[in-house]
Amino acid sequence: MPQLDDRKEPHSELAEGVSARVPTTDEVQIKTPEKICGMGHRKKRKEDPRFIQGKGNYVDDVKLPGMLYMDIVRSPYAHAKINSIDASAALEMDGVLAVITGEDLKAAGDLHWMPTLMSDTQMVLPIDKVVYYAQEICAVIATSRYIAADAIEQVYVDYEPLDAVVDPFEAMKDKVIVRDDKEKKTNHIWHWEAGDKAATDAVFKDAATVVKEKLYIPRIHVSSIETCGMVANYNKARSHMQIYMTSQAPHAHRTVFALVSGLPEHKIQIISPDIGGGFGGKVPVYPGYVICAVASLVTGKPVKWIEDRSENLQADSFARDYHIEAEMAADKNGKITGLRVKTLSDCGAADAAANPSKFPAGLYSICTGSYDMKAAHVEVDGVYTTKPPGGVAYRCSFRVTEAVHMIERMADIMAHQLGEDPADYRLKNFIRPDQFPYKSPTGWEYDSGNYEAALKKAMDMIDYRTLREEQKQKRAKGELMGIGISSFTEVVGAGPSKDYDILGIKMFDSAEIRIHPTGKAMARFGTKSQGQGHETTYAQIIAEELGLPSDDIEVEEGDTDTAPYGLGTYASRSTPTAGAAAVMASRKIKAKAKKIAAHLLEVGEGDLEWNIDRFEVKGSPDQAKTIQEIAFAAYTNHPQGMEAGLEAVDYYDPPNLTFPFGSYICVVDIDKGTGEVAIRRFVAVDDCGHIINPLIVEGQIHGGLTMGLAPALYEEIVYDENGQNLTGTLADYLVPTAVESPKWELGKTITPSPHHPIGAKGVGESPTVGAPPAIANAVVDALWHLGVRHIDIPITPPKVWKLLRDNGVTD
């Protein structure tokens, strides 16, 4: 459990003058003129000209001379013994150079197993048995992609099918053991608790009302437009491995590769070029990456591996898959007093979740959400099943989506149960603005918030009370209309190094800024954009701090040979960590710039003050040196005894996480004949602290809301009882497009983070986290009077239709 109060805050001096109880506004601050384009400007994304012209450079665009291609033979069984692999027919084909099996990897130094990010183990290629459908069996290396694809059909694998175990509750009975490689013959992996059990039990004993519900948050897939892939290029003469890879965390991956392969880390270069969507799916190391790198080592030639869509959907890390049993207690006034949660986490065949290592269930214990309550207790158990491994955060911060869905559903159920309006009920139970910084019953310290302001704004925007009137009238006529609210609290920006790491590497992040003599700059980061617009956002942060026009700043990420070490982009951590590092590095530069300006103006440093892009002599603003003049002087006329140049690096270790929040209201109409849910309106009020670029923030929210709509109504990975994936194409795994997306109506409040140097919090994932319960709550709200208490997402027409039929609404 995180202990956040006794931490020494490395950047606590930054918080000076910013009280923890920060005022909430709704105006974006703009301090710089248009030509500098610092924070708050609606600057169009610098990266878009190349993307919209088809001039991006993705891994599959990389073409190296003499490059070979890899394709992978995958298991048709979820659980089977491998008796033999006969690759002779494939090897006889023209253009086939090698077939790599588990035995080959074993011979190459036990590379047939690898560690997962949760310090579990996972097969790269199996020796004797497979544990999930579509598991990698062996790989064919050929001179063309087409030959490789034909050749995998010529590999004959003799399997002996074993019983699959697909249901995690069945798996807990240990009748079929998934991982018989382990010493303990059990499928149970770990048990984890947070909060105070005794205090929670006491609260439940005294409760006036208790509501209970079972919720399933289904297994889903990020299904980014670009699938995963790699070009590995081993240069034998230099003993150097160059890797182009779809990676959200290139530095961490380099270290993992070095540790696994034994290659020295300085001889490994990982380049993560343009990435077509990550959403957590490009954080793990997949077996394909390791095999591809080995293939290049073995052949001494560049080898390319690119997954096809079905491989991506079937074998890459899934997200969610939480079976939750929740209870909420309230006192006689309806005030929420406690929360008790038991959860089974279906991990698949390995615990390959992408969580900080202290947190097997991620940040799930944030599940008391936006509500002030006395006590909470959360238990989670991880279990193996014969399904693909994973547990990545589908555009969210380590299991916060599961937590938010549960608490927002439970709060809604409680409000309905008590006969209270769900909006008024939330207003009554929110953590009040004067309670921040707020210590939650499970140990979190929320940095700042004003939940009332966000919900009231959303209610005004959608005209909530009028909608409730309309709903009454419609219900009298037998029409089904529902209004759903979600007032979520996110927890992002991992994280303080005391608690957060990946395989032991602390979750700081970095920025390096170099200002050239002509006043133009190069900035490199340890993060990696996958569509977030870092090239624009980071430039605006530096422009704000140093007064350099953001167009004069080139932002580069993703090449481990040039970028400073960092932990990458996921969990909405880029702005909270690397964004803060950009500020800190800028301030280091500014400190040196002040010395140079004092030298040039022949005054003392104390006589100077900063004004947007220059140092001025106090009371005599005509006497000034702009940042460009100072940069030129840093290389041509710097003070005696001072180092030349104008550059700085910063590794930022945040003192706390940030806690963005928001209130979403969704209005749905339900077709009584078909059970189809139509979203009539969706208002989203987000508070992500200070906004760097409103245009990018709005774009992030649009995308995030659509990815919240996805699991609410459409997406689910489905398996049959034999562990066969039934949703292996985009015809079966339904991803919403512009056609299905409603008009998103956006609003904002601004409650800055008191500990972040520019008061920003991060926003990319809030809408994905907050949207599903708003939609689910709206559907249940429409059906509550029929006796419906809960519907698991995705809320598909057949599910709703069945409820309508069972309740006599339709036949």
Next chain:
Amino acid sequence: MKLAGDYRFEAPIADVWKALLDPVVLAAVMPGCEKLELVDDTYVGDLNIKVGPVQGLFHGKVNLSDVEEERGYTMKVDGRGAPGFVKATAAVKLTPEGDETKMEYDADAQVGGRIASVGQRLIDASAKAIIKESLEGLNANVKARANVAEGEVAEVIKASQTQFATKVAKEVAKDLIPPPARVALIVLALVGVGAVIYLLLR
């Protein structure tokens, strides 16, 4: 996947029974069958199966058990190939109905691999079409044999892949489109195809 149904052969039970055990006839009537041999008590063969976008060669074994002369048997199918696997058990029962023979079948099949995950929506329709096509082919062969004069050998009538594809399409249409709309849609589709051909030729 459960597949059950019946079929009426226009031939006496003895002829049907003989054909049902003859690998040459069976190979001819099963769509996509490239080879079928009787090795000891097991039929071994290769079947080229196409389900929607997935196609590929399955190597399979068929075992007959509970064989009751001219009454029926239980068939166990174990097919594997690059696109996946098929495992099925089918009970086949024959009963004489005058000069004709009624066959009832009840099968439980498990399909896995790419053919199931990618071709999932079409598997039912394809399986039904494969069975229908095979039985119709068998019927044609049995009838042809009955009409051949004593001492002569009947030519084996082979299945056509085009006919098979048409049948799959029909089965899919049956599953997806209600009957009244189906006729209208087929007419519309024909008109559409006609219009395209007309425009291309003009």
